[in-house]
Every structure is written in structure tokens, then in C-alpha cells.
Amino acid sequence: MIDLLIQQLANGLALGMCYALVALGLTLVFGVLHVINFAHGEFYMLGGASVALLSSKAGVPYGYACVAAILIVCVVAWVVDLVAVKPVLEKKDGITTVLLTTFAISLLLEHGALGFIGPAPIRVDGLEGSLEVGKILMTWQRVLVIVVGIVLLCGIELILRKTLLGKRIRGVAQSAHAARVVGIRIDAIKTITFVGAAATAALAGSLLTPIVLFTPVMGQHIVISAFVIVVIGGMGNVSGAVICGLLLGAVESLSSVFLPQELAAAAIYALLLLTLLVRPQGLFAKGRR
Numbered sequence: 001m002i003d004l005l006i007q008q009l010a011n012g013l014a015l016g017m018c019y020a021l022v023a024l025g026l027t028l029v030f031g032v033l034h035v036i037n038f039a040h041g042e043f044y045m046l047g048g049a050s051v052a053l054l055s056s057k058a059g060v061p062y063g064y065a066c067v068a069a070i071l072i073v074c075v076v077a078w079v080v081d082l083v084a085v086k087p088v089l090e091k092k093d094g095i096t097t098v099l100l101t102t103f104a105i106s107l108l109l110e111h112g113a114l115g116f117i118g119p120a121p122i123r124v125d126g127l128e129g130s131l132e133v134g135k136i137l138m139t140w141q142r143v144l145v146i147v148v149g150i151v152l153l154c155g156i157e158l159i160l161r162k163t164l165l166g167k168r169i170r171g172v173a174q175s176a177h178a179a180r181v182v183g184i185r186i187d188a189i190k191t192i193t194f195v196g197a198a199a200t201a202a203l204a205g206s207l208l209t210p211i212v213l214f215t216p217v218m219g220q221h222i223v224i225s226a227f228v229i230v231v232i233g234g235m236g237n238v239s240g241a242v243i244c245g246l247l248l249g250a251v252e253s254l255s256s257v258f259l260p261q262e263l264a265a266a267a268i269y270a271l272l273l274l275t276l277l278v279r280p281q282g283l284f285a286k287g288r289r
Contacts (some may be wrong), residue, residue, distance in 0.1 A: 003135045008253045014142040014211070016130030016249020017149035020218045021204040022222055023229040023241040024156065025197030032193040036094055038078060038102040041223025042109035043198040045216065046073050046207030048162035049113055052122040052214040060288050062126055066206040072175065077198030080105055081191050106219070126210030145207045153242055160238070169193060175238065228268060232275045234282025245282065 022044055029037045050069035054060040060068070084101040088094050126141035160166035165281070171179040172189045180186050212218070231249055234242025247266065255264035275283065 004257060005254060007136055009250055010136055010138050012253025013246065014145040014249070015137075015208075015253060016084055016246040018204040019225055019229060020210045020242045020245030021149060021152065021200045023226040023233070024238060025200040026151070026223075026226045027230045027233070027238060028169075028193055028198045029097075030230065030257035031238070031263055032169060033085070033089070033099040033190050034207045035085070035089070036062065036102075037085075037110065037194075037197070037225075038099060038223070039084075039105040040102075040201055040226065041219030041221075042106050042113075042199070043073050043077060043201040043219075044205040044222050045219030046076060046109065047202030047203040048124075048214045048218060049117060049216070050202075051206040051209050052068075052124050053117070055124050059199065061283070062124070062210070065163050066203070070202045073202035074195050074199050076109075078191070079192045080198075086187065086191070086193065101265045106223075110216060110219065117216055120218065121213040121215050123213055124210045127209075139211075141207075141210050145211070147244055148203070148207060154187075154198065156200075165192070192207040195231050214277045225268075228272045231272060232283055234284045237282060237284045239283055240284030 022040065026037065029035065029040070043080065047069045047109060050064070050072045051065045054065035055062050055066055080102075084105050085098055088097045088101050091097065127138075127144055128140065130137055130139045131143055132138075158166075160170060168179065168184050168189050171184060171191075172193075174187055176186050181191075182223075187220050204222075209218075225248060226245075229244040230241055232243075233244035255267060258265070
């Protein structure tokens with residue numbers, strides 16, 4: 001039994017890493033733009049779709065397909081920001097309206113993928129083989145997810161803390177007006193944040209697709225989980241998003257041993273409700289940058 005729990009915990013760590021990447025992008029967008037991007041889950045889906053089409057259908061090697069997927073999603077995110085986010089934010093009640101425009105983009109991308117690709121799942125071959133440590137067995141694909149996730153999260157942390165770009169991002173998040181006064185290009189920083197957040201979601205989708213299979217509706221589940229993570233961790237809180245993402249992946253994986261999938265999901269949403277009632281600012285609110 002203990003071996004089974006450790007195995008599930010190891011599997012949950014890979015899932016939680018992808019949750020953390022998606023939630024990180026969502027919380028960065030909220031922290032800098034002060035909006036909720038409902039299309040964020042579809043950027044994750046597009047990352048998986050690009051890898052599925054390039055790798056499984058066109059025969060492109062998996063590694064190159066991942067890089068291409070990130071670039072494709074970055075272009076799509078830039079267009080979405082240009083058309084559905086930036087011009088709307090400048091108008092009265094723009095923050096509220098962005099909820100509707102990104103929701104519309106989400107539906108457009110999802111149904112576009114359903115029409116173009118079809119509803120059937122697509123298998124993607126990632127890294128072959130597995131790593132065995134004692135009685136614990138992990139595929140190299142899951143190991144790749146964990147390693148790449150750790151490197152990326154550490155890299156983002158360094159960028160936010162040590163680079164000029166990171167200081168500007170944090171400055172805009174704290175006060176856009178003050179940042180504009182000192183000469184920071186607010187629009188450019190917001191666009192960079194939006195596109196960068198989409199890139200992390202695309203990377204998560206491209207890494208996880210060989211494990212869970214690609215479907216055009218895969219963005220729905222991930223974005224709901226990401227919203228739960230962001231709310232529990234604290235809206236706009238980077239550390240909270242990462243920690244809660246990893247914890248959610250572990251909890252989901254471990255709970256599947258004892259509970260049906262529906263009850264496991266209900267327990268997570270109950271935790272969300274409890275957090276909103278007891279500590280609505282989030283568990284890690286004091287750590288906000």
C-alpha cells in the first residue's frame with residue numbers, strides 16, 4: 001500500500017508541475033493586467049494540439065514539435081492581446097469586458113479545434129522508456145515534465161527578481177500609474193506578460209499531452225483547476241500558484257486511490273469554498289509581490 005501511495009505521489013508531482021505552470025501564467029496575467037483570462041486554458045490546449053499535429057501527423061520529432069508549439073501559441077496569444085484584450089482594457093469597464101472577450105476567444109479556439117481536428121483523442125509519443133527507483137517506476141516523459149518545470153519555474157523567479165524586465169513587471173503589477181511616471185512602457189510590459197503566460201501554458205500542454213492524450217476539450221479541465229489554484233494560493237501571488245499547483249496534483253493523484261474521480265474533484269472544490277469563506281484573500285496572500 002505504501003509503495004502504491006509513493007507511486008501515485010510521484011505521478012501526481014508531474015501533473016502538479018503542469019498545474020503550477022498553467023496557474024503561474026494565469027496569476028501573472030491577473031497580477032499585471034488585473035484581469036482574468038478565460039482563454040488561458042485554450043493556450044494549453046493549443047500547445048497540445050500543435051504537438052499532436054506536428055509530431056503524430058507530420059512526423060516532426062517531439063522536441064522540435066514542442067518548440068514550434070510554444071512559438072505558435074505565442075503568436076496566437078499576441079493576436080488575442082492585440083484584438084481582444086488591449087483595446088478593451090482602454091475602454092470604460094474594460095476589466096469586466098475582458099472577461100467576456102476572453103471567454104468568447106476560448107469558445108472560438110475550442111470549437112475551432114473541434115471542427116479542424118475532430119473530437120477523437122490523439123496519441124503523442126514523447127520520451128520512451130522509464131526510470132525505476134526501488135519499486136517506484138516513472139516514465140521518462142514524467143521525469144521530463146518535472147525537470148523542465150523546475151528549470152522554468154526557477155528561471156521565471158530569477159527573471160522577476162534579478163532582471164530589469166522582471167523589475168518592470170513587478171513595478172507595473174504594484175502600480176501602473178507610478179510605472180508610467182518613471183518611463184516604463186506599460187503596454188509593452190502587459191503584452192510581454194500576456195504572451196509569456198501563454199507560452200508557459202503551451203509548454204505545459206506540449207509536455208503533458210504524451211501522458212494524457214490530446215483532446216480539443218482538454219483546456220476546460222486545466223483552466224478550472226488553475227482557477228482553483230490561483231484562488232486558494234492568492235490572486236496574483238506567484239509563490240502561492242506554484243505551491244498550490246504542486247499540492248493539487250499530489251492530492252488528485254493520491255485521492256484517486258481511495259475515492260472515485262467525481263468525489264475527489266468534489267473534495268477539491270469543497271476546499272476552494274472553505275478557502276473563500278475562511279480566508280478569501282488566499283492562503284499565501286502575505287507573500288504577494
